[in-house]
Amino acid sequence: MMEAEFIAALRRLPLHEGAQGLSDDVARLGDLVITTDTMIAGVHFLPDDPPGDVAWKLVAVNLSDLAAKGAEPVGILLNYPLSDTGWDRAFLAGLNACLSALGCPLLGGDTVGLPEGAARVLTVTAFGRADAVPARSGAKAGDRLWVTGTIGDAGAGLKAAQRGDGPDALIAAYRRPRPRLAEGRTLAPLAHAMMDVSDGLLIDGWRMAAASGLALTIALDRVPLSTTYRSYAGDDVLAAATAGDDHQLLCALPPEVAPTSIATCIGSFAVGKGLVLTQSGEVVALPPRLGFEHRA
Amino acid sequence: MMEAEFIAALRRLPLHEGAQGLSDDVARLGDLVITTDTMIAGVHFLPDDPPGDVAWKLVAVNLSDLAAKGAEPVGILLNYPLSDTGWDRAFLAGLNACLSALGCPLLGGDTVGLPEGAARVLTVTAFGRADAVPARSGAKAGDRLWVTGTIGDAGAGLKAAQRGDGPDALIAAYRRPRPRLAEGRTLAPLAHAMMDVSDGLLIDGWRMAAASGLALTIALDRVPLSTTYRSYAGDDVLAAATAGDDHQLLCALPPEVAPTSIATCIGSFAVGKGLVLTQSGEVVALPPRLGFEHRA
Known part of the structure; x- marks a missing residue:
């Protein structure tokens, strides 16, 4: 099933x-x-x-x-x-x-x-x-989507571990992820919705939007990639954004909140449904797989 | 390990x-x-x-x-x-x-x-x-050991299920055990120690005595066996008392407490350590295996 x-x-x-x-x-x-x-x-x-x-x-x-x-x-x-x-x-x-x-x-x-x-x-x-507990489903139209840290390191680390050729920092991101506990406590009272990125940025962003009954646009060129990721995997932002195991935090914040020291703004919610990706302001096609889904 | x-x-x-x-x-x-x-x-x-x-x-x-x-x-x-x-x-x-x-x-x-x-x-x-939560380790010297229901039905039910020859009541005791929730709520405020019988009456009784730093004597002839058990497995009380999955409650009660409507007195705790079995007042040898133990 x-x-x-x-x-x-x-x-x-x-x-x-x-x-x-x-x-x-x-x-x-x-x-x-x-x-x-x-x-x-x-x-x-x-x-x-x-x-x-x-x-x-x-x-x-x-x-x-x-x-x-x-x-x-x-x-x-x-x-x-x-x-x-x-x-x-x-x-x-x-x-x-x-x-x-x-x-x-x-x-x-x-x-x-x-x-x-x-x-x-x-x-x-x-x-x-916890006192303030943001749900996955609380995003509001006009909210911005923010993500902590960098995306794709763990996914690249998995490949690096399998191939035996990778930078230790990426393998560590895959094998010894650091839960963003301090960031979570800072963001929770500010956030309308929050979840961690475990199955891939795109699928988890899509899930937050769907749970909130909204449409979500993600600007691929704003997705934060680490220097180590870029030197190992190049600028393949779609690979990073559809890989699992990031364990960064994804949150919907009202436009007046900008926690730039711990997170990056990568998109926005609007009335509607579905996920739209942009690159340099132009809409680009969704990849066939948004992330990892469990199946029998 | x-x-x-x-x-x-x-x-x-x-x-x-x-x-x-x-x-x-x-x-x-x-x-x-x-x-x-x-x-x-x-x-x-x-x-x-x-x-x-x-x-x-x-x-x-x-x-x-x-x-x-x-x-x-x-x-x-x-x-x-x-x-x-x-x-x-x-x-x-x-x-x-x-x-x-x-x-x-x-x-x-x-x-x-x-x-x-x-x-x-x-x-x-x-x-x-729960309000009053009896530990496994709270038995006192002089306490009596009580057990709810009957012992060995689930163990016989496992054999019956494997052989395909058994009474439905025993197979149900193995497959659909009924947790003794009401009995537990009645006994908890009275009990010095309580645990469920999951790995076998003898090993679980021994564990309660060891956790409490006491010796335990169990009178095998007082261990309650169901009529169905007796007609399927005979009077093999040692088989019943070393079989797992009973999910009855075992408790240490002070001598003045006697909840005879929901439990049977089968032994007593004393200063010392170890488990002694008796049959009609005579000490009998311990079986080589007191119950089920998990191992690698």
Whole structure:
């Protein structure tokens, strides 16, 4: 079953009001913001990725969802498949490094025995606390679209890791993403809508616009690319804007707000629907794939 | 790595105080009680078990951990691997039945694509609210050990399902366990310690005694067996007491408390350590395996 069909079916089950109609990346319970992400070897990470990096990424992708709601991390649960001792030890070392670096303690979890030959499936559930929690769906016509940091580094890092030819900075962006927790706390009280860029800038921007019932124009020439990205991948902004794993924050801000020290303005929302791309003011065609979509 | 070694290593990471030193089946965050369980095809359920039953069991084992803390369910998160549409649809139907029957709504979750040939790995995280929360480790010398319901039905149901020869009541105990939520709320304010029986009565009783720093004697002839169990499996109380998946509640109560309408007294705690089994007042040898232990 496709993800969209499955989620539509889930919406017909008894839902908690904190589920927010399953329209966001987080659930809410009082002032708690809750998110969960599962990673599978061969899908979300390479089977030969260093286990410590897998641990880091698993925690970081969850904390990135908290960052997108302006939340302060409280703790995580870990669901872990026990396997060979060397892998488990290296995973624990990376987990320790990540929890210490990001100031997020372990709350609990579950361990299971991994059957011979089975793919590793790992889950983290993260808890944060927040006052102002911007939804994915709150953008208003006239809002500008802003994104933190640079786009495409992780996607290029994945290619670099596969080819074994890449700059360390790009591979680190793929393997050890830094959730934008401080930026999220700064932007959350200002933002009409916010989410993290996990499946690709274009698809996630499109999702924010669709959830908000608006049209979105993105100026490709304003999408921030790092110097390292440009020297490795050239000026291929479409590749950067459709690659996953950026874990930057995407937010809709009213026109009078301009947090230029932590983000870049790359587009605007208007009445209507759909996504329009421009380059130097001219409309350009959408690529066939806007980003990463989960499917069976 | 063995589970015990992994958990010992987790205890050396930054821990939230609500993790309770990873010594219980739940974490606590304010008045929230949080638990998570992962199930793997071929380990926790049979690959050809009906998908609706897998959904039921996945939710029920988590709510059983809430029941053991006297908690009222608030909601669940589901981490689900998308696969073939028929399996997904049947799973959703069972999930709907379970959430409706147990009065527990969906709060959120994550879906991932299941790679070709990969074993299904499913996780549920459950949230409940409770005032009095008995720990696993609170038993006192002189307390009696009580257990709700009957023991061994689910273990016999697993065999019956594998052989295709069993009574429906036993197979239902294995596939659609009923978390003892009402009993848990009644027992929690009375109990010094409480946990659910998930890996086997003997091993879970031993764990409660070890966590409490006490010795435990269990009178095998007092272990409650159902009529259906006896007619299918005979009087093999050791098989019943070492089988997993009962999801009854095990609690340590002071001697003056006797909730005989919902539980049976099967033993007592004393100063010391270790587990002693008796039959008609005589000490009998421990079986080589006290229950189910997770290992790599």
